[in-house]
Amino acid sequence: MEPHGVSPSRRTTPIGGAKGTLLWAWGLALAGLLTLALPAISQAAETDTSAGLTIWPEPRPVAEVQFVDGEGKPHTLADFKGKIVLLNLWATWCAPCRQEMPTLDRLQGQLGGPDFQVLALSIDLDGVRVVRDFYREVGIRHLGIYIDENAAAISALGAFGLPATLLLDREGRELGRKLGEATWDSPEVVAYLREVIASSRRK
DSSP: OOOOOOOOOTBBBOOOOOOTHHEEEHHHHHHOOOHSSSSHHTOOOEEEEEEOOOOOOEEEEEOOEEEETTTEEEEEEEETTTEEEEEEEOTOOOOHHHHHHHHHHHHHHHHTTTTTEEEEEETTTTTTHHHHHHHHHHHHHHHHHHTTTTOOHHHHHOOBOOOSSEEOOOOOOOOEEEEEEBTTTHHHHHHHHHHHHHHHHHH
């Protein structure tokens, strides 16, 4: 078994589903172009790994992302500034996403509050209904419903496979990320996130 609460399979699902094949192909092409355009020094930047997340040497700016909640109210990531945010991009048709979602729900139940939030952002093109049905099916109790029906977050955040999870600081900058499934309520992950929350209070 791998350390850091990470699933042994490290499974990811390409952006797809019946309605998303073109999105995935477009995403791959764009990812290739972006890779070619990145300076070599960026590719060689040193990183660390903590609790299964690749942690960047310095916080990185995050593109603005727009989405709605379960009631159709518009939001952006800026609405969550002031909290440490674990932003998870997922979809109901993504098998690894479905597998890890209960662990994200339990993490929100343990740590959620004024200092921390799990922001589970669905890119289901069928909208809130399928997400609400899935939450009911698997007993999700602590996570809010947030939907990006245009799947714009995929390219904006450079996440070309699901699930993709970004750790954001209180200013909304990216501290690190993980591509693939993880056990987000494992003791090691919870301890690491508690330290991130506590250290951000001290700054």
